[in-house]
Amino acid sequence: MLCLNVKDSTQHGFSLSGEILEQGLHVIAQGGQPVYDRAARPVAGILLTRRIAGGITVLSGDWGNMKKLISAVLAATFLAATSAAAEPHFADYPTKIYLKGKSVLPKMTGSVAHFRTRINNGMKAGPNFGGHFTLIEIGCGSSCIFAFLIDARDGRVVDFPLGGEENYQLQMKYGIDSTLLQAEWMDTSVGDYDTCVRAYYDIGSGNLTKVSSETYKIERSSFCSQ
16 A cells, blocks of 8 residues: 655645546545545556545545556646746736827838738727727638737827738737737648747837647647637
């Protein structure tokens, strides 16, 4: 019989006992002795049960199977904790400057002039990103959009690297109270059409700067999702 105290692990952000509990499988010990309730049952050669009393959380069972279980759960929770820690959050990028007064229209030259009406209407609605920026999304076909990013304080058109066929299925999440933008799209360079990109950008400096990006898999030819 093996007993493993996982209290130290939870202090470092890993919740081994919590992962087991989600499956309805849990063991605790009082005074160093395992205590089982009526739900106790063997699973893959390991005797696990639901939590029924206070005390130090432990797992009990055959060492060979237990070692495999512990390794698998710790690996999964470590990856989840690492991903969660690395993923930017909107609250960590708060807006510091808001527009005061009316929006300034950009100069209607170049590509901006071709979408004069859409841009004018978007600017009249006011900033929608990072306090004083207006992000205007324009459709360009099925699952295709491009956008203009404009500083409403002076009408400056900010370079916006996303949109068009290169960012198929582009979806964006942003708001007035944060300078962070989350974008997702399908990586069409992968022939199976089963890989999506999730990227984060910050407009806090006045220009859009990439913070981080990652890829994830989906069912072939389905849709990327936020």
